[in-house]
Amino acid sequence: MVNTLFLPELREMLEAHDTQGLSEFCSAIHPAGTAEFMAGLTAAEAWQVLLHADLATRVEIFAYFEHPFQVEVLHSQDRRQMAELISAISSDDRVDMLRGVEADAAAEILSLVPSKERRDILRLQAYPEGTAGAVMTTDVACLSESWTVKQALDRLLERGEEFETIYYLYIVDDLQRLRGLVSARKLVSCIGKPQARLGDIMETELVTVDADEDQEEVARLVARYDLLAIPVVDDQHRMLGIITYDDIIDVLQDEATEDAYRSAAVAPLKHGYLDTPLLTLSWKRGIWLCILFFASAVTAIALCRYEEQIAQWQWLVFFLPLITSCGGNSGNQAATLVITGLARDDIQLAQWWLVVRRELVVGAILGLVLGICGITLAPLLRPEVLGLPEALVIPITLVSVVMCGTLLGSTLPLVFHRLGLDPALMSNPFVAGLVDILGILIYMNVAGWLLS
Amino acid sequence: MVNTLFLPELREMLEAHDTQGLSEFCSAIHPAGTAEFMAGLTAAEAWQVLLHADLATRVEIFAYFEHPFQVEVLHSQDRRQMAELISAISSDDRVDMLRGVEADAAAEILSLVPSKERRDILRLQAYPEGTAGAVMTTDVACLSESWTVKQALDRLLERGEEFETIYYLYIVDDLQRLRGLVSARKLVSCIGKPQARLGDIMETELVTVDADEDQEEVARLVARYDLLAIPVVDDQHRMLGIITYDDIIDVLQDEATEDAYRSAAVAPLKHGYLDTPLLTLSWKRGIWLCILFFASAVTAIALCRYEEQIAQWQWLVFFLPLITSCGGNSGNQAATLVITGLARDDIQLAQWWLVVRRELVVGAILGLVLGICGITLAPLLRPEVLGLPEALVIPITLVSVVMCGTLLGSTLPLVFHRLGLDPALMSNPFVAGLVDILGILIYMNVAGWLLS
Numbered sequence: 001m002v003n004t005l006f007l008p009e010l011r012e013m014l015e016a017h018d019t020q021g022l023s024e025f026c027s028a029i030h031p032a033g034t035a036e037f038m039a040g041l042t043a044a045e046a047w048q049v050l051l052h053a054d055l056a057t058r059v060e061i062f063a064y065f066e067h068p069f070q071v072e073v074l075h076s077q078d079r080r081q082m083a084e085l086i087s088a089i090s091s092d093d094r095v096d097m098l099r100g101v102e103a104d105a106a107a108e109i110l111s112l113v114p115s116k117e118r119r120d121i122l123r124l125q126a127y128p129e130g131t132a133g134a135v136m137t138t139d140v141a142c143l144s145e146s147w148t149v150k151q152a153l154d155r156l157l158e159r160g161e162e163f164e165t166i167y168y169l170y171i172v173d174d175l176q177r178l179r180g181l182v183s184a185r186k187l188v189s190c191i192g193k194p195q196a197r198l199g200d201i202m203e204t205e206l207v208t209v210d211a212d213e214d215q216e217e218v219a220r221l222v223a224r225y226d227l228l229a230i231p232v233v234d235d236q237h238r239m240l241g242i243i244t245y246d247d248i249i250d251v252l253q254d255e256a257t258e259d260a261y262r263s264a265a266v267a268p269l270k271h272g273y274l275d276t277p278l279l280t281l282s283w284k285r286g287i288w289l290c291i292l293f294f295a296s297a298v299t300a301i302a303l304c305r306y307e308e309q310i311a312q313w314q315w316l317v318f319f320l321p322l323i324t325s326c327g328g329n330s331g332n333q334a335a336t337l338v339i340t341g342l343a344r345d346d347i348q349l350a351q352w353w354l355v356v357r358r359e360l361v362v363g364a365i366l367g368l369v370l371g372i373c374g375i376t377l378a379p380l381l382r383p384e385v386l387g388l389p390e391a392l393v394i395p396i397t398l399v400s401v402v403m404c405g406t407l408l409g410s411t412l413p414l415v416f417h418r419l420g421l422d423p424a425l426m427s428n429p430f431v432a433g434l435v436d437i438l439g440i441l442i443y444m445n446v447a448g449w450l451l452s
Numbered sequence: 453m454v455n456t457l458f459l460p461e462l463r464e465m466l467e468a469h470d471t472q473g474l475s476e477f478c479s480a481i482h483p484a485g486t487a488e489f490m491a492g493l494t495a496a497e498a499w500q501v502l503l504h505a506d507l508a509t510r511v512e513i514f515a516y517f518e519h520p521f522q523v524e525v526l527h528s529q530d531r532r533q534m535a536e537l538i539s540a541i542s543s544d545d546r547v548d549m550l551r552g553v554e555a556d557a558a559a560e561i562l563s564l565v566p567s568k569e570r571r572d573i574l575r576l577q578a579y580p581e582g583t584a585g586a587v588m589t590t591d592v593a594c595l596s597e598s599w600t601v602k603q604a605l606d607r608l609l610e611r612g613e614e615f616e617t618i619y620y621l622y623i624v625d626d627l628q629r630l631r632g633l634v635s636a637r638k639l640v641s642c643i644g645k646p647q648a649r650l651g652d653i654m655e656t657e658l659v660t661v662d663a664d665e666d667q668e669e670v671a672r673l674v675a676r677y678d679l680l681a682i683p684v685v686d687d688q689h690r691m692l693g694i695i696t697y698d699d700i701i702d703v704l705q706d707e708a709t710e711d712a713y714r715s716a717a718v719a720p721l722k723h724g725y726l727d728t729p730l731l732t733l734s735w736k737r738g739i740w741l742c743i744l745f746f747a748s749a750v751t752a753i754a755l756c757r758y759e760e761q762i763a764q765w766q767w768l769v770f771f772l773p774l775i776t777s778c779g780g781n782s783g784n785q786a787a788t789l790v791i792t793g794l795a796r797d798d799i800q801l802a803q804w805w806l807v808v809r810r811e812l813v814v815g816a817i818l819g820l821v822l823g824i825c826g827i828t829l830a831p832l833l834r835p836e837v838l839g840l841p842e843a844l845v846i847p848i849t850l851v852s853v854v855m856c857g858t859l860l861g862s863t864l865p866l867v868f869h870r871l872g873l874d875p876a877l878m879s880n881p882f883v884a885g886l887v888d889i890l891g892i893l894i895y896m897n898v899a900g901w902l903l904s
Contacts, residue, residue, distance in 0.1 A: 029657060030657055030659065030677060032676050032677050153640065153643065156640060156641075157640065157641055157643070157644075166637055166640075167619055167636070184619070184636050184637075184640070185618055185636075188605065188608060188609065188618075188636070188640070189609055191605065191609070191643075192609075205481060205482055207482070219701075222701065223698075223701045223702065223705060224484055225482060225484050226698040228619075228680075228697070245680070245697045245698075245701070246675075246678040246697075248701065249671075249674065249675045249697070249700060249701060249704065250675065252701065252704045252705065252708070253675060253704065253796070255708075256704070256707075256708035256711065257792050257796065259708065259712065260711065260712070260715065260788050260791070260792050261788060261789075261792070263712065263715055263716075263788070263880070264715075264784040264785050264787070264788035264789075264880060265781060265784070265785065266785050266788060266789065272793065272796065272798030272799075273789050273790070273792075273793040273798050273799055273807075274793070274798060274799060274803065274806065274807075274810075275798075278810060278813055278814060278817075279817075281810070281814055282814050282817040282818060282821075285782070285785045285814065285818060286817070286818050286821050288781075288785075289778065289781055289782060289785075289818055289821070289822060289854075290821065290822070290825060292777065292778075292781050293774070293778060293822055293825050293826075294825070294829075296773065296774045296777045296778070297774060297829055297833075299773040299774055299777075300770045300771050300773070300774050300829075300833050301833060303769060303770040303772075303773070304770050304833060304834070307766070310766065310769060311766060314759070314762065314763060317755060317762060317769050317772075318752045318755040318756050319752050320755075320769075320772060320773065321748065321751040321752070321755070321772065321773070321776055321888055321892065322745070322748045322749060322751055322752050324773055324776075325744065325748045325751075325881075325884070325885060325888060326741065326744075326745060326748070328881075328884075329717060329740075329741055329744050329881045330737070330741060332716040332717070332880070332881065333716050333717065333718050333737045333740075333741075335716070336712050336713060336715070336716035336718060337713075337716075337718060337725050338725070339712070340709050340712050340713070340725075341724065341725040341726070344705070344709065344724065346724030346725050346726060346727075347724075347725055347726060351726065354726065355725075355726075358726075358730060358733070361730055362730060362733055362734050362737065365730075365731075365734040365738070366734060366737060366738050366741055369734075369738050369741070369742065370741060370742070370745055373742060373745050373746070374745075377746075377749055377752075381749075381752055381753060381756060382756070402741075428715070428716060428784070428880055429777075429780075429781045429784065432777070432780075432884075433777060436773055436777060440773065
């Protein structure tokens with residue numbers, strides 16, 4: 001989001017070295033709003049403005065910048081100041097920010113970061129993107145079972161600002177193994193019993209995830225159990241970090257975008273549409289267009305085989321795009337329903353036969369409806385289709401093609417899911433392409449059988 | 453999610469009236485898990501099991517049932533018990549649950565609900581689905597500015613269970629107008645100053661939404677500001693309720709599903725795929741297939757116009773599906789990128805010229821790449837396409853069709869957005885259908901111009 005309303009004023013204040021004005025600008029509104037008003041400044045200007053905010057506010061505003069702009073600032077500004085900034089940013093965010101920075105610059109900044117923070121960054125960077133480990137934060141309040149309510153409250157008062165969420169306190173044993181959690185709600189309700197031990201008031205039935213779990217699955221768990229945060233553990237159940245609800249909201253938005261791209265056969269983009277260079281954009285689309293081109297070339301091969309038939313009944317050609325588009329559309333509908341059903345746990349793999357049966361019935365109904373549309377429309381356009389058997393070619397083809405579309409569209413994602421692949425790989429263009437080929441074969445065979 | 457592991461045991465316990473076993477079952481694990489194990493029971497059996505849980509747990513488990521099953525239980529079981537259940541459920545959830553219940557049954561249940569709760573339900577029901585008002589809950593902690601930290605803590609200890617979230621306390625004036633908020637974090641940090649007034653420690657820069665705001669916009673705000681909850685206010689800034697992060701997560705999941713359906717031209721379904729009756733499913737898909745059928749019929753009309761040309765150069769037909777699919781695919785890619793860009797605020801309407809310029813360049817690049825693929829492939833399939841000018845028909849058409857696809861795919865969602873319509877209405881099948889028609893016209897004209 002870009003808001004250029006304050007840009008001239010900001011530049012004036014910078015030129016006039018208006019310290020008071022700039023400090024007020026940094027603290028007056030929500031950091032997200034401040035960041036918005038600053039979009040449009042150069043990296044150097046933005047940094048000059050940020051220097052007028054205290055470190056905590058500076059970090060917050062910086063976190064709301066667009067990712068490419070963060071990278072630009074990190075690249076171009078004073079390394080020591082950048083190291084100070086990075087040290088103060090929450091552990092999951094800074095790993096994301098550093099992802100785009102060139103290796104040399106990142107190494108220089110990291111060398112200036114305190115060693116504890118540096119080790120933390122390096123550890124988090126080791127998890128592949130899209131896993132729980134890469135999304136989690138290590139700024140988490142871990143306390144021992146033997147602590148009392150009073151000790152826990154004191155600790156929160158003292159260090160609460162550092163922790164990503166203080167609404168859940170995690171209880172671990174001496175080996176950092178997760179034992180339970182105490183919610184802030186519970187802690188507050190125990191204010192009257194300051195000597196109660198955390199081990200006695202903690203909940204022990206916890207939902208946890210492994211560090212290499214897919215982020216989409218993590219989002220599903222958090223949504224299902226309405227959690228504020230979910231702990232990430234290793235294979236020995238040792239606490240590694242937590243993923244909070246706001247990161248889950250980001251994951252859901254990213255996954256929705258990725259699914260939308262996939263359904264249109266666009267390879268995922270790292271940044272927004274306008275921030276992606278034209279050649280990258282062309283590559284991410286071109287690679288799939290080429291694959292689909294060669295898949296679609298099979299239609300040309302198929303049609304060549306029916307050369308004589310097409311020469312004899314030329315009117316067949318006129319309805320060709322209509323028939324392939326009906327097949328493709330019905331296939332896309334079925335594929336989308338099954339893919340979203342699988343993603344939302346509405347459909348289990350064991351229910352495949354139920355899905356196929358439903359799609360056969362729905363396909364038959366839809367095919368009949370479109371067949372009726374076809375038998376009405378075709379003779380209006382081409383009078384030679386009025387008599388028998390010509391009149392039957394279009395409707396019979398439509399029924400078969402639509403049923404073939406719903407069947408293929410529903411089974412392919414199920415098969416992909418069974419093979420452990422992402423069912424969303426069966427994107428709309430792929431289903432449409434396959435149904436195109438089958439549609440042509442069905443059309444030509446129905447025509448050949450009825451007319452000769 | 454259905455898990456039939458415990459079903460036989462549950463039924464045995466019911467038959468044996470094993471009160472202790474059933475109570476344990478209800479309280480042993482997370483309510484979401486309990487609800488999962490109960491899926492498969494009849495409504496009457498499920499209710500018998502739930503009667504062994506205390507009211508709070510019963511409400512929680514019930515909230516995790518699938519919606520159609522909730523409706524079935526509400527319909528079929530004792531009205532007085534249902535009224536007690538409804539009274540205890542959080543205010544946003546119960547309105548959703550009652551949505552599916554027949555008017556008579558709902559009225560009977562409502563008449564047994566205490567009048568304060570009944571008024572609340574009726575008020576929330578008045579907001580149209582998909583607005584902030586329909587998603588919000590009224591179980592919110594609203595306190596006065598003049599209260600002290602100690603009073604606030606006492607109130608939370610006493611009534612905290614009732615409130616949807618105690619992590620934010622909202623401060624209102626005598627007319628219920630929202631003045632600020634105090635986070636639980638802030639409140640805990642002020643335990644040492646029990647006499648401090650809430651008015652002095654509250655934050656006053658609040659992000660709020662109107663009750664008639666679209667839920668998608670609400671989700672966007674919550675994601676942008678990383679909020680735990682967002683207050684809903686009326687036009688006088690009076691506090692109506694809040695929307696919490698877990699409802700936002702549900703909204704995001706629902707909107708992602710709706711967008712996926714829309715991109716495949718399926719009208720939104722109320723329930724999961726397997727819970728939707730076959731005729732409803734056929735209707736939701738058939739209506740769009742019919743519309744797309746008649747749009748696609750234009751391709752047949754267009755082709756009829758070029759009857760003689762097709763008779764003369766029959767090989768043109770063989771490449772027809774290939775060309776329309778290239779155009780459709782590139783159009784879908786552009787449309788999807790622009791629709792998601794608009795939804796994520798990456799693209800502003802004012803930047804339309806930037807988008808169009810990018811798509812022209814990307815379209816030219818992609819068109820050239822596919823054109824080269826085409827000039828290589830076509831002569832392999834049909835030797836008559838080897839010489840000039842025949843060899844130029846396919847590549848020139850491909851460049852034009854792909855550019856036309858990217859241009860149409862990117863501008864149509866922008867135009868829809870400008871007109872105040874949902875850009876996602878320009879779903880993939882529509883863009884593909886339109887590009888099909890234009891593709892045929894381009895192909896036939898290029899061929900006519902080069903060959904004659």
